[in-house]
Amino acid sequence: MSARRLDHASRTHFLCDTVDKPCRVVVIGAGASGLIAAARAAECGAKVLVLERGNRTARKLRIAGKGRANITNTAPLHEFIKAFGENGKFLYGVFSRFFINDLIALFERLGVRTKVERGGRVFPESDDADDIANALERWARELGAEIRLKTRVKGVELSEDNTRVVGVKTHKEILPADAVIIAAGGITYPKTGSTGDGYRIAAELGHRIIKPRPALTAMTAAEDWVTRLQGLGLKNVEAKLLSDQKLLGKEFGEMLFTHFGVSGPIILTLSRRAADIVGQTKLELSVDLKPALSPEKLKERFIRDFTGTKSFKNYLPELLPRKLIPVFIELVGIPSNLPINRITAAQRRTIISTLKDLRITITGLRPADEAIVTAGGVCIREINPKTMESKLIKGLYFSGEVIDIDAITGGYNLQAAFSTGWIAGESAADADN
Numbered sequence: 270m271s272a273r274r275l276d277h278a279s280r281t282h283f284l285c286d287t288v289d290k291p292c293r294v295v296v297i298g299a300g301a302s303g304l305i306a307a308a309r310a311a312e313c314g315a316k317v318l319v320l321e322r323g324n325r326t327a328r329k330l331r332i333a334g335k336g337r338a339n340i341t342n343t344a345p346l347h348e349f350i351k352a353f354g355e356n357g358k359f360l361y362g363v364f365s366r367f368f369i370n371d372l373i374a375l376f377e378r379l380g381v382r383t384k385v386e387r388g389g390r391v392f393p394e395s396d397d398a399d400d401i402a403n404a405l406e407r408w409a410r411e412l413g414a415e416i417r418l419k420t421r422v423k424g425v426e427l428s429e430d431n432t433r434v435v436g437v438k439t440h441k442e443i444l445p446a447d448a449v450i451i452a453a454g455g456i457t458y459p460k461t462g463s464t465g466d467g468y469r470i471a472a473e474l475g476h477r478i479i480k481p482r483p484a485l486t487a488m489t490a491a492e493d494w495v496t497r498l499q500g501l502g503l504k505n506v507e508a509k510l511l512s513d514q515k516l517l518g519k520e521f522g523e524m525l526f527t528h529f530g531v532s533g534p535i536i537l538t539l540s541r542r543a544a545d546i547v548g549q550t551k552l553e554l555s556v557d558l559k560p561a562l563s564p565e566k567l568k569e570r571f572i573r574d575f576t577g578t579k580s581f582k583n584y585l586p587e588l589l590p591r592k593l594i595p596v597f598i599e600l601v602g603i604p605s606n607l608p609i610n611r612i613t614a615a616q617r618r619t620i621i622s623t624l625k626d627l628r629i630t631i632t633g634l635r636p637a638d639e640a641i642v643t644a645g646g647v648c649i650r651e652i653n654p655k656t657m658e659s660k661l662i663k664g665l666y667f668s669g670e671v672i673d674i675d676a677i678t679g680g681y682n683l684q685a686a687f688s689t690g691w692i693a694g695e696s697a698a699d700a701d702n
Contacts, residue, residue: 285313285695292316294697295437295446296414297422297467299326301333301683302669302690303452304405309694310450311412318446319414320439321462322421327402328461329454333683338398340376340687341369342680343389352676353685354541359674360685362654367691372684379404390680422466424473425449425665433663448664448700450657450693455643455670456481467671468646475661477648479673482544483640485537485682488554490530491630494596498526501592502533507560510539510631511553517542521560531629537641538677540634544644552631558589558624567621575609575617584609588624597623642682646673657693664700668693 292315296307299321311317325331330338342349346364350357373383373391381404382394393400410416426436426443436445453467468478490496502525509519520535531554543552559567574584582605585594598605601619603612612620637643647667651660659665668689676682 285309285698292447292698292700293445294318294448294450294694294700295320295444296450296452296694297437297470298451298453298462298669298671299323299406299416299418300452300454300462300669300686301327301330301402301405302454302686302693303450304402304409304690305687306450306452306666306668306690306694306697307414307416308405308409308412309691310448310698311409311414311694313695313698315448315694315698317409317412317414318444319409319416320420320422320437321416321418322464322466323462324418326406326416326418329458329463330402330683331398332458332461333398334392336398337392337396338401339390339392339678339680339683340383340401341372341391341684343369343385343391344679344681349681349684352679352681353674354676356649356674357676359649359652359654360688363657363685363688363692367688369684371691372687376401376404379408388679422453422470424470425451425662427474427662431662434665446664448666448697450666450668450690450697451647451671452668452690452693453671455646456637457483457640457643457670459638463643463670467667471647471667471671474659474665476651476659479645479648481637481643481645483634483637484541484544484642484644484675485678486540486637486640487527487532487635488530488536488540488543488631489633489635490554491632494599495526495530495629496528498592498596499528501526501590503556503558503590505560506535507557508535508539509555509557510542511555512546512550524556529635530631534678541644541675541677543631543634547631547633554629554631556627556629558627564621564625567624568617571612571617571620575612577610578608580606581609581612582606600627641678642675643670644673644675646671649673655692656696657689658696658700664697666693666697 294310294315294317296303296319299319307317307319423438434449436443451467454463456465507521510517520538522535524533657666669686
């Protein structure tokens with residue numbers, strides 16, 4: 270599908286009841302969620318300080334979507350919620366207040382126009398993630414938010430009765446705060462600053478942390494023939510993830526063979542279901558190379574086609590990419606020079622079963638520094654879904670990847686980061702009133 274521009278006339282301005290007394294809000298992390306939280310808090314009248322351990326803002330956002338920043342998706346609300354699995358319902362509240370149209374209208378207001386591509390994926394028209402990141406940083410600064418780089422937070426200071434936030438401790442000083450937003454990201458792409466600091470701080474404050482683990486990551490495979498196919502991409506295939514023959518999930522689309530195993534959009538999506546059980550059970554991928562054709566249709570085709578003297582290897586280009594042919598011949602065990610009119614019924618069944626069920630043994634997932642997002646994080650049962658405030662500590666808020674929410678690819682995760690950040694910033698600005 271060709272890209273098209275997405276115009277939204279709705280809600281080009283976002284009203285906020287300014288607070289009676291400026292609230293001191295400290296945001297930990299200057300990523301996508303932290304920047305929008307900071308800007309929204311400042312827009313609502315708060316005095317905002319952003320602390321970022323790296324030397325640049327939004328480093329992960331700047332490389333998102335291969336440097337293009339897939340900021341959201343045009344999918345309807347019920348599909349959005351479904352994309353996050355079991356924890357998706359937690360997001361109903363924030364999505365009801367800041368969702369797709371609101372985000373796109375915001376970026377239009379900030380001078381970044383957007384477009385929609387295949388699968389409802391929304392990108393900046395420029396195809397440059399820096400435009401998104403720079404717009405957020407510029408917006409926050411223009412509203413008066415102070416951003417301090419190369420500043421690592423050691424912890425959050427509490428009142429004497431340990432019930433509310435009173436400050437933030439860095440490696441140099443203690444900074445007073447009426448509200449603190451933890452937007453420090455997850456554990457993926459640690460070179461961009463996502464080193465798990467948010468989990469450590471939240472845990473020290475008594476929050477339960479669901480074990481962080483890589484999600485949306487490539488899978489490693491046992492078979493030698495998989496690595497021999499390195500660089501081969503397959504389109505319009507269906508992959509099923511099986512645990513001891515039990516179906517865990519299936520996806521249709523594109524996949525890629527690599528030097529370690531398999532990757533690509535449908536593999537990344539399936540990896541979410543493998544994260545909790547990899548290494549504990551027999552995991553396999555069943556790849557249907559011809560999902561549009563039933564075994565019966567393939568049988569009819571082969572009965573019709575297998576009448577000449579063409580060799581098996583010379584017939585296969587009609588079915589498969591050339592790079593896959595030597596491996597396929599090896600897997601089915603049929604002599605490459607065998608004339609197709611001499612292929613037996615049993616051999617024909619083997620061809621069909623391999624086309625419909627190409628098995629790959631999954632041995633693990635690639636490490637967190639290669640994963641797109643983190644699964645796990647601060648337990649959602651301890652966060653107010655309407656405000657993003659901690660249910661344990663007054664004035665403590667969470668946004669983005671540090672929360673135990675993660676979705677499939679397609680812009681869903683960034684929308685959640687923006688939405689939770691927006692609500693956290695708005696709520697934190699009113700924390701002391």
